Amino acid sequence: MQTILNQQQIQQKITRLGHQLIEVAFDQEVIYLGGIVGNGYVLAQLLAAVIAQNSALKVVCFEIRLNKDEPWNEGITFSIDQKDLKNSYIVLIDDVVNSGKTMQYALLKFLEQATKAIKTVALIDRQHRRYPIKTDFAGLSLSTTLKNHVEVDLSPTDGKVFLY
Numbered sequence: 001m002q003t004i005l006n007q008q009q010i011q012q013k014i015t016r017l018g019h020q021l022i023e024v025a026f027d028q029e030v031i032y033l034g035g036i037v038g039n040g041y042v043l044a045q046l047l048a049a050v051i052a053q054n055s056a057l058k059v060v061c062f063e064i065r066l067n068k069d070e071p072w073n074e075g076i077t078f079s080i081d082q083k084d085l086k087n088s089y090i091v092l093i094d095d096v097v098n099s100g101k102t103m104q105y106a107l108l109k110f111l112e113q114a115t116k117a118i119k120t121v122a123l124i125d126r127q128h129r130r131y132p133i134k135t136d137f138a139g140l141s142l143s144t145t146l147k148n149h150v151e152v153d154l155s156p157t158d159g160k161v162f163l164y
Contacts, residue, residue, distance in 0.1 A: 004140070005140065005160065013139030014043070021119070022054060024136075025089055031051065031091060032085055034064045036102055037068070039152050040064070042154045044093040047121070064077075066106060085110065088116055096150050099128055120135050123140070124142060124152065125140070128146060148164070
């Protein structure tokens, strides 16, 4: 097991990603940050804090609940009313993007109604796509083998990203 990012490096990546989102959404009044259940939602909350501290943007953070292994088997739900997202600026967030499956299915749920824009953010982008999804903003792009596994620990005092 190899440590890829330590607590300080993770925080630097999150700060940079937050500023990038401020830059692309400068003309918006409200930005919706949808984090995929688990670390995606934790990352969305951390990004929301950076955006709130550094801009006048109103940030609405919500959780996207889905079965990550078989997203087609169960319904995809949000912790806010889906109608609130109509004609809004949405950021889809997950900790690690590998095949793109989880993000692709979450994206399909957003496309059930009109949106202004949808951007994608990942702390780690492994670039092993099997689905037609791209990461607009990534904290770190990694060249890994399919056998490698990336694990993200976003604990507030001793967060780390591991590769094994």
